[in-house]
Structure formats: structure tokens, C-alpha cells
Amino acid sequence: MPQVSKDKGTRMIITFMSDFGTKDGYVGSVKGVLLKEAPDARLIDITHEIQPFNIKEAAYSLLNYYDSFPKGTVHLIVVDPGVGSERKPVIIRTLDYFFVGPDNGVFNFILKREAYQAFEIRPEVVNPQSFSNTFHGRDIFAPTAALLAKGIKPEEIAMPLERVVIDDHQELKLENNTCKAAVVSVDHFGNIIFALSREDLKHWKKVIKLVNFKNFKSDRIWDYYAQQKVGKPLVLWNSKNMLEIALSQGHAANYFKVDPKKDFALIELSDVTEKVENN
């Protein structure tokens, strides 16, 4: 059973990601609740600029930051198109962290990579007064995150949950020595990130022979952006060890006119034994 304990002597950290934008004061009101309930917690903004309702974007962002934080950190994620409906408010406990948010797929990457326990939050316990049907971020998720940051155990405020939403999307397919990897994200710089990680290759005992994306083919994996001429595309393993196509000092997604919902890369692989260059 995973046990989260915070590092000695540090104040508990709550990170906060949402699709609220900031201008309406909704983010502010969640922060107020967090500070009212857990006055000693440290609040760390991740982002509030997730595209409204874009669960997939939130999931990939979470992957990028969750394990940089100290043990015991509470990660609060509110991207919640189904607020008020039957989607469940949940706590996910892993070996090192707590995650609080809606059970709608935002925890996809965590659930695939970590040992975890899931709990369904009991709204009447975390917020005995009353709660709105439209703003669970403020009325259910924030009180829950604050209680966890204060050392309350998930068992005291939530019920064990057997099944959580894991969305597979069939984003990565291997057939013979060709692999098809969907676009996972287009980042702020226009870099295109695909659903193939270095770990996948290790697991399969394969190496890359050729990357195909639209009319671009590359048998070279580059080390860093500035290695390529300005304005030219390159392929590399990004800082999370996922396959990425970038444009040196440019915007690859505009250059390739990427549609993240439809586009994918075709990658030819060969066995590790037939060692290929640059890989």
C-alpha cells in the first residue's frame, strides 16, 4: 500500500492547475479557501491556462511537473467539464504524492506509471456547510487538498474506489517493426510531442531507424535544438524522454500544420542488436 510522508521540517506544498484563466477571480477564490483551511500550506501555481475542458492537455502537463516536487506534495487539478454530473471527485495516492481532482482522465499518465490507491471524496465530509453544483474546485476539491496538506488521511474523508477512468486512446501501436505514435501535445513553443517514450523502446528492445511525419523523414535523432539550422525541423528525445519534432528557433506545429487530433508519426524500428547511429 502506498504511503505518502512529507519531507521532515518542510511546510506542505499544494500545487494548483486549472482551465479557469485568472481574470474572473475563480482561481483567487480557490486560493482563499486553501489558505483558510490550511494556513501553513505553500501554494504553487502551475497554470490556469489549460484550454477550457481540454483534459488531455491537462494530463500531459501534469506528467511534466508532478515528480519534480518534494515528497508529500498535494497536486490539485481542476479541469472539469462534467462538474455536477456523475463523474466522481477523487483522491489518488501514490508512493510520493496526493492528487485531487475529477475522475475524468486527467490522471491518465499517473495511473499508468505509478502504483496508486484511489478514493472517492465524500463532499459532505470535506464541506459540511454546503456546496454549489457548478464550482467543485472551490467547494469540494480545494477543501480536500487543504485537509490532505494538513495531514488528514484519505481514508478519513473519502471511500476506497475500485475503478478509475484510464483512457488509452490507442495512442501507440507497434506492428512488426513499425510503430504509429499519436500526437500527445503541441507545446507553447510549437514542439510536437508523440506518444512514444525512450522507455517503450527499451521495453521492446528496439531502436529507431527512421521517423516519418508528413513529408519529413529523419534517420537522425538530435541532441538539442540549436544543433539544427534555424528554421529547419529536427527529431529529439525531449526532457521527459518522449519523442518530439521541433523547428530550430521556430514553431514546428505551424510549419507542419499539425492537427493534434488526427496526425501521427510512423516510426521504423530495428532490433537493438543491429545498432543504428544516433540513437
Next chain:
Amino acid sequence: MPQVSKDKGTRMIITFMSDFGTKDGYVGSVKGVLLKEAPDARLIDITHEIQPFNIKEAAYSLLNYYDSFPKGTVHLIVVDPGVGSERKPVIIRTLDYFFVGPDNGVFNFILKREAYQAFEIRPEVVNPQSFSNTFHGRDIFAPTAALLAKGIKPEEIAMPLERVVIDDHQELKLENNTCKAAVVSVDHFGNIIFALSREDLKHWKKVIKLVNFKNFKSDRIWDYYAQQKVGKPLVLWNSKNMLEIALSQGHAANYFKVDPKKDFALIELSDVTEKVENN
């Protein structure tokens, strides 16, 4: 007389909202001043993405977050098209909070809802060195907020002020059993919020019979967004108990081509005694 006292044992909180954007470092310079003057205060960003000079947007945002925060919080608001002119720099003290900013209408909702005392800041007292004519956020409002966070009383740095700007806009009109409510805000999700609150109805002892907005009529008040089919409009009481028209998983303001300056809802009411459904 309102008395603000902070919760025991907690560090004083300063929240900060502006229309500065962040890229120019103006927000950064205000934060530096706050930390120089009140090194123990906690700084909480609300937003810096208020539309430049949009006092009404700032006022509604403030309504959404101010009372989520612990007692004693200092709310700093810098949306200040009249900087350097005769609009007054003010402190508003309510029972639980301090507000610092320009007297230009940003405190509209607070002044209507809370018992308060108003003070005009004495710039030469809060910043004895010197101050620019173009950046009172850094040179007058930030030092004031920091001093209040340190426990200095408004009376020591400001003069009692009898009249403050309250903008009525005639946003809500009741005639017989029909009420006309202006658009107060279009939020980040495109939800349209109107100047009618549940409290107004309680006060009038009325209930809603029919909501009219452009070509949309609804005699139902919904509980949450996902109750309606995706892409369809609905009416609900939002998380601040104000009337809202939304589009399930969509952008109501685009759908209805809303002009916040001109558009309004016509709402037919009936007396509480003739009980109406869904209300």
C-alpha cells in the same frame, strides 16, 4: 466601526490583482516593493490579465474572491486608467478585510455589500522618498498594502474620506413583475453573468417564471452544466448566486454574440406564494 483583526498565528496575506499583464516586469516590481516592506507577508496572485482599463471586469472579479480569504487579508487592486489625475488613492476597511486601490469604481460590489470605512491615502506618508506620476501601483498602493499587512492602522497613513465612487449603472431594474438585468461579465468559459442575484429575489419575495435573452427563453433553472446536452444553452444560479446563461461544454457568449455593453436579460417574475418549479 469595522475592526479588522487577523487570525491568530498566521502570516498576513496580500492578494494582488491588476491589468498589467506580466511580461513587462511591472507586476514583478510591485511584488519586490511588497516584499521589501513586509518581508513576512504572503503574496497571492489573483490575476494580471484584467483587460487594460476595464474597471467593471476588475470589480466583478473582486466580488468572486474577496470573501474566500482569511480574516485580515489585504486586497490590493491596481486597475487605474486615471493614474496621476485627481482620482483618489484609497483604503477601504470592512469588518474582515482591507482593500487598497484607486477610487474609480473597482470597489463597487464591496461598497454595496459590506459595512465599510473609507480613507484617502497620504502618498507622502506611505512613500516619503518620492513617487512617479505614472506608476502608483509600485509607488503608492504597494507600500500602503505592505504597511497594512504589517499591522499599521489606516488612520496612521490615510485620512477619513466621506464619499467614494459607487457606480450604479442602473444594471438591475424591476417594474411590476418584469426585471431587466444587464450583463455584468462574460467569463473565461464564455458564461454570461447578469446583475440579478438570488438575494435580490429573496428581498423582493419573488421567484423566476421565465428568463428571456435574445431568442432564448427558459422557464427552467438548471442545477449544473452537464445536465444540459452538449452545445445547448441553460440558465442557472452560479457559484456566487448570480444569474448565468451558459452553453453546456461550449461558449455561450460566442453562441449568442453577446455585447456586454448593450445586452440584457428580461426576466418575468411571480410572487413566492404562486410557487414555480425549478427555482
Next chain:
Amino acid sequence: MPQVSKDKGTRMIITFMSDFGTKDGYVGSVKGVLLKEAPDARLIDITHEIQPFNIKEAAYSLLNYYDSFPKGTVHLIVVDPGVGSERKPVIIRTLDYFFVGPDNGVFNFILKREAYQAFEIRPEVVNPQSFSNTFHGRDIFAPTAALLAKGIKPEEIAMPLERVVIDDHQELKLENNTCKAAVVSVDHFGNIIFALSREDLKHWKKVIKLVNFKNFKSDRIWDYYAQQKVGKPLVLWNSKNMLEIALSQGHAANYFKVDPKKDFALIELSDVTEKVENN
């Protein structure tokens, strides 16, 4: 030799500016590293909305905030188009502050205005485990900033560096009594800021006679925006004492169709002895 010491009794501050945007979680991952390494440090967001790769914009933003902060503050700046290439990761130590980032011109204004010592960071010392080639913000700069915040001396983690990048751009030219000042920045409000400061004039013992910008001529220096009629242009010394052309409650850069790369102001000067009005 500059000596930075922090103010007694306060926790060390790390400010953070980048061009990452926030949605991808990259900023979040840097914050996690900072908190893991320096759990007591205070993290202050400056901005993550610097235009991707825009070193000049970052340099001007830094000028606006760096000296508002308490002595001992560590300023972390990650705007780094050359990540992974031969541009050096550096620490700049001034009398009051530390600066951490790439040696690519972002420290331009600091290097011109402050006494400093420069150091080249030793990546294998600040991050003995391993580091990516594409994300030095997380893997090299963040650990460095955290170590400095904990009181580690630059000499322990970096080597003295003799030459750093200072970009002169010939942004300000004086010939006889005419001075040509390039556009340094267009800010969030559309104000146009030029490479001429009040200090330059003092140094030259000159005053302004006439400002020419495109078809606009002004022999008046205004005190604040609201002094001019709404929608009309004005010239003033901004809050950093740099020459600025603004539009009262409007967007000067749109009004003048400014191209920051090409446009400049022509300013006629006269000697201090022939005193000119409004200056």
C-alpha cells in the same frame, strides 16, 4: 568585489522569469526542483509570457523589476533559444543580487548599470546526476538558483568568467544636438519605450527641445497619462525614467503602427543653460 548578503531574518527569495508559458507544466517542473533543493526559499513568479526566444523583451522586463527586491534576492531568468549549444550558463553577482541564466544578452541592462562579477556554472557540480540537453531551466539553472538561495557561494559551483555577452545594438546615438533612440519595448498597454533615459540627458547636460516620432511632434513632456485627452498621444518619462510615447487610455503602438525592430525617435536637444519648459 561585490558582496551580496541577505537582509537579516528573512527567507531568501527566488524570482523566476521565462518564455515557457505555463500550460505545458515546464514552469511547474522548475518550481518543483527549486522547492526540492531549497525548501525554505520563497518563489516569486515574474512572468512566463515573454515572447518565445525574445531576449530583448526579457532584458527590458528584468530592468523593470530587479532592483525592487530585497538585497540577496536570486533572479532566475530562462529565455534560452540556444539551449544545449555553446552559449554559457552563468551567474552574475552584483552588489545586491544574484542573476542566473544563459549568457545570451538577457543581462544586458544589468551589466551596463551595475558593478558585477560573472561566473560560468559547472553543470556537473550543480546537477551531479545527469541533465537533458533541451531543458537547462530545470536541470542546470534551477539547481543553481536553489543553491545560491541556500547560501552557497558562486565560487563553489562556478568558474570566474572574463567576458559576458553585452549587446549594444547602437540603440542610442547622439550627434550634435540630435539624438536617435531606438524602440526598446512596447508594453502590455501599447506604450512605446525608447532607449533614452533621464540619466543620459543629465550625463550629457542636455534637455529636450522636441520629440519627433513618425508624424508626431511634441515639445511638451507630460506628467501623467490622464493629463492628455483620451485617445491623444503624449510624451513622458516613465516609471523607470525612460522616454515613453503613450496614448491616453489607448494603445500607442497600434495607433502609430510601430515596428519595434525598425522604428526610432529623433529628439532635438539643447544645452541645460538654455532652459526649456516642461522638462
